[in-house]
Amino acid sequence: MKFLVVDDSLTMRRIVCNALKEIGFSDYIEAADGAQAIEKMDGEPVDFVITDWNMPNMNGLELSKTIRSHPKWGHLPILMVTTRGMKEDVMAAMQARVNNYIVKPFTPEVLREKIDLILKTV
Numbered sequence: 001m002k003f004l005v006v007d008d009s010l011t012m013r014r015i016v017c018n019a020l021k022e023i024g025f026s027d028y029i030e031a032a033d034g035a036q037a038i039e040k041m042d043g044e045p046v047d048f049v050i051t052d053w054n055m056p057n058m059n060g061l062e063l064s065k066t067i068r069s070h071p072k073w074g075h076l077p078i079l080m081v082t083t084r085g086m087k088e089d090v091m092a093a094m095q096a097r098v099n100n101y102i103v104k105p106f107t108p109e110v111l112r113e114k115i116d117l118i119l120k121t122v
Contacts, residue, residue: 002045003028006037006063007052007081012104016050016081019108023115034058038066041073048115053082053089064096077118081106 003020005028007013013030020028029046031037033055040046049067053060060080067073078098082089085103093101099118102110 001025001027001047003048003050004031004037004040004046005029005050006031006034006055006060008032008055009052012052016111019106019111022108023112025115034060034063034066037063041067046076048118049076049078051078051080053080053084053093061092061096064093064098068097075122077122079114079118081111 003025005013005016007016017028017030020026029040029044031040034051035057037049037051038058051060051063058066060082064078064080067076067078079100079102080093080098081102081104083104090101099122100114102114
């Protein structure tokens with residue numbers, strides 16, 4: 001399973017990628033924003049998207065909506081990992097049809113639980 005990790009913070013991408021490795025997933029690519037994520041997805045297939053919300057160029061909410069409206073990618077699991085924990089933010093993400101939501105900071109165990117939960121339902 002290939003993951004696409006999208007975050008404008010290199011440090012946060014490292015944290016997510018290291019957490020993925022810790023829970024047994026070592027196949028991933030990275031993007032610094034939603035626009036770069038779309039470019040990467042055009043170039044190589046991915047199976048699961050983990051995205052931040054707050055990013056320049058194309059934020060995670062816009063990325064999620066773009067993925068959902070695309071015939072080739074609309075089925076992809078999307079996990080949003082963000083500092084935005086307000087009820088309105090979670091509701092907006094769910095309306096954009098993200099599969100689940102994690103508020104930073106998080107542990108590798110929480111990441112594993114959310115990924116497993118998503119994979120059981122898609």
